[in-house]
Amino acid sequence: MRIINFSHGDFVVIGMYTAIVLYTQLGWDPLLSLLVALPLGFLLGVVLERLILSRLVDVPEGSTLLATLGLSLVVQNTLMLSFGASPRSLNVAYGSATVNLGPMTLSVIQLVAGGIVLVVIAGLYLFLNYTERGQAVRATSQNRLGAELVGINTRSVHSLVFGVGVALSVAAGIILIPQLFVTPVITGPVFTLKAFVVTVLGGLGNVWGAIGGGLLLGVVEVLGAAYISFDYRDAYGLVAFLLILLLRPEGLFGRTVKRV
Amino acid sequence: MRDVAHDGRDRSSEDYSSENSAGRTPADRGDPILQIDSVDLGYDELLVVSGVSLEVYGGELVGLVGGNGSGKSTILRAVSGMIQPRAGRILFGGRAVGKGSPHQMAEMGIAHVPMGRQLFPNMTVEQNLALGAYLPEPRKHRAGSLAHVYDLFPDLHGKRKVVAAALSGGQQQMIAIGRALMLRPKLLIMDEPSLGLAPRLVKEVMQAIRLVSQTGLPILLVEQNVKQVLQISDRTYVLENGKLVVEGPSKQLMGDEKIRRAYLGL
Ligand SMILES: Nc1ncnc2c1ncn2[C@@H]1O[C@H](COP(=O)(O)OP(=O)(O)O)[C@@H](O)[C@H]1O
Ligand SMILES: [Mg+2]
Numbered sequence: 060m061r062i063i064n065f066s067h068g069d070f071v072v073i074g075m076y077t078a079i080v081l082y083t084q085l086g087w088d089p090l091l092s093l094l095v096a097l098p099l100g101f102l103l104g105v106v107l108e109r110l111i112l113s114r115l116v117d118v119p120e121g122s123t124l125l126a127t128l129g130l131s132l133v134v135q136n137t138l139m140l141s142f143g144a145s146p147r148s149l150n151v152a153y154g155s156a157t158v159n160l161g162p163m164t165l166s167v168i169q170l171v172a173g174g175i176v177l178v179v180i181a182g183l184y185l186f187l188n189y190t191e192r193g194q195a196v197r198a199t200s201q202n203r204l205g206a207e208l209v210g211i212n213t214r215s216v217h218s219l220v221f222g223v224g225v226a227l228s229v230a231a232g233i234i235l236i237p238q239l240f241v242t243p244v245i246t247g248p249v250f251t252l253k254a255f256v257v258t259v260l261g262g263l264g265n266v267w268g269a270i271g272g273g274l275l276l277g278v279v280e281v282l283g284a285a286y287i288s289f290d291y292r293d294a295y296g297l298v299a300f301l302l303i304l305l306l307r308p309e310g311l312f313g314r315t316v317k318r319v
Numbered sequence: 320m321r322d323v324a325h326d327g328r329d330r331s332s333e334d335y336s337s338e339n340s341a342g343r344t345p346a347d348r349g350d351p352i353l354q355i356d357s358v359d360l361g362y363d364e365l366l367v368v369s370g371v372s373l374e375v376y377g378g379e380l381v382g383l384v385g386g387n388g389s390g391k392s393t394i395l396r397a398v399s400g401m402i403q404p405r406a407g408r409i410l411f412g413g414r415a416v417g418k419g420s421p422h423q424m425a426e427m428g429i430a431h432v433p434m435g436r437q438l439f440p441n442m443t444v445e446q447n448l449a450l451g452a453y454l455p456e457p458r459k460h461r462a463g464s465l466a467h468v469y470d471l472f473p474d475l476h477g478k479r480k481v482v483a484a485a486l487s488g489g490q491q492q493m494i495a496i497g498r499a500l501m502l503r504p505k506l507l508i509m510d511e512p513s514l515g516l517a518p519r520l521v522k523e524v525m526q527a528i529r530l531v532s533q534t535g536l537p538i539l540l541v542e543q544n545v546k547q548v549l550q551i552s553d554r555t556y557v558l559e560n561g562k563l564v565v566e567g568p569s570k571q572l573m574g575d576e577k578i579r580r581a582y583l584g585l
Contacts, residue, residue, distance in 0.1 A: 194449070194450060195450075195453060197442065198442070198450050201439040201440055202439050204433060205433070205436075205437035205438060207420060208421055208430075208499075209454075212422050
């Protein structure tokens with residue numbers, strides 16, 4: 060573990076193209092695609108972990124970073140060859156539907172996405188804290204040798220974690236595509252960058268920090284877009300990111316993890 | 320410095336343990352739980368350990384001492400299947416130790432208190448201990464094992480809701496030992512548990528090890544600290560540059576003038 064995955068956003072993109080293909084070829088609604096893509100995304104993650112990352116345990120941290128960056132390039136260019144460079148999207152009937160809550164107008168898709176995110180967070184929380192396997196994941200991330208010595212097969216934990224990560228990325232892409240445009244090489248890095256900002260803001264390896272970092276990034280971007288200028292939307296988050304890191308290099312909620 | 324001519328393969332009459340078998344001799348204890356039989360060990364080109372034989376019998380506390388780089392951890396790596404002997408063999412419970420990952424050692428019933436403790440720093444004392452009983456068999460006995468560990472180390476009970484990182488070095492060592500006991504192992508192996516601890520805490524940890532030994536669990540204790548080990552162990556092996564140079568009942572080694580001068584600085 061302790062892998063910074065620089066192909067994270069490209070799995071979101073894979074999810075987006077999956078939803079587009081299943082919709083145009085088979086007429087599947089993205090929510091139906093989701094059910095199929097979750098297990099397939101998990102399998103993809105497990106296979107990639109076994110093929111690439113499992114060969115890189117006990118090596119300097121930069122190696123996994125380079126490996127996932129390489130993976131990112133492969134995914135991007137494969138998608139480029141298959142789908143071309145022009146932006147695609149997916150028009151579903153409820154794509155622009157909204158509901159009014161008092162003075163607020165909310166997009167149905169964003170409500171659904173938000174609801175799924177809440178379910179996922181609750182699920183991960185329960186899994187990590189209240190199941191044996193979840194405790195094994197936490198143990199492995201805190202001390203791999205210690206985990207091995209109590210009998211945890213940390214290789215299978217690594218595969219599990221990467222599988223879940225890829226499955227969730229793919230799911231995010233499927234849920235969001237009715238609202239966004241996707242291109243093979245640009246969309247992925249934007250998501251990766253945001254994910255990176257969010258995790259670093261929260262303190263690497265800190266789940267609650269990541270949630271707080273995500274909320275903060277979203278609010279900064281939206282406020283900047285509304286009150287300063289819409290054109291620089293992506294920049295506001297990065298500016299805030301730099302400012303915060305200058306003041307708190309360990310992230311907003313980061314603690315320096317002591318080794319014991 | 321050689322006090323005993325010993326090549327490990329041929330246990331001759333010069334062997335301390337056979338020469339002066341006072342008190343608890345291995346002979347009347349049946350088969351050893353761990354039997355290291357004249358092994359050569361190394362890495363790539365490098366031969367680190369040669370002709371080492373060592374046994375741990377039921378209920379024994381056996382010390383393996385030697386200076387930094389003498390090959391102690393290499394022997395433990397071979398016991399846990401992380402490296403394979405180039406010559407000789409290692410039997411655990413009468414069966415050869417195969418090649419494998421550390422987690423398979425736990426499945427076989429060998430608990431390891433590793434160098435540097437290797438706790439889960441952001442988990443509570445109790446979560447650390449509970450994870451010691453992660454495997455299906457020990458998990459069935461988790462509650463009982465936990466009570467047993469708290470019995471041995473009452474200090475841990477008072478701190479059970481505190482994260483491991485917040486405890487003192489000595490208490491962290493208790494957690495590491497306690498976590499190993501949760502496995503309900505057949506053999507306990509410790510790699511330099513006193514490393515980096517203040518002298519007062521070293522005494523505390525040695526007492527804890529003695530306490531665990533008195534429950535009947537066989538222990539192989541690896542240390543640089545010869546004096547401390549001789550005081551609590553039943554038998555001790557002394558390793559120098561990958562070869563055994565002295566072995567015997569700890570009481571006898573303590574009383575031996577040559578050994579006191581060479582290894583204890585007395
Ligand atoms: N993984 C390794 N690869 C190569 N050489 C090693 C490795 N581990 C230990 N050694 C060498 O083996 C010798 C014995 O090391 P070790 O068994 O760790 O000694 P000890 O535990 O007694 O301090 C040392 O010279 C060390 O440099
Ligand atoms: Mg060592």
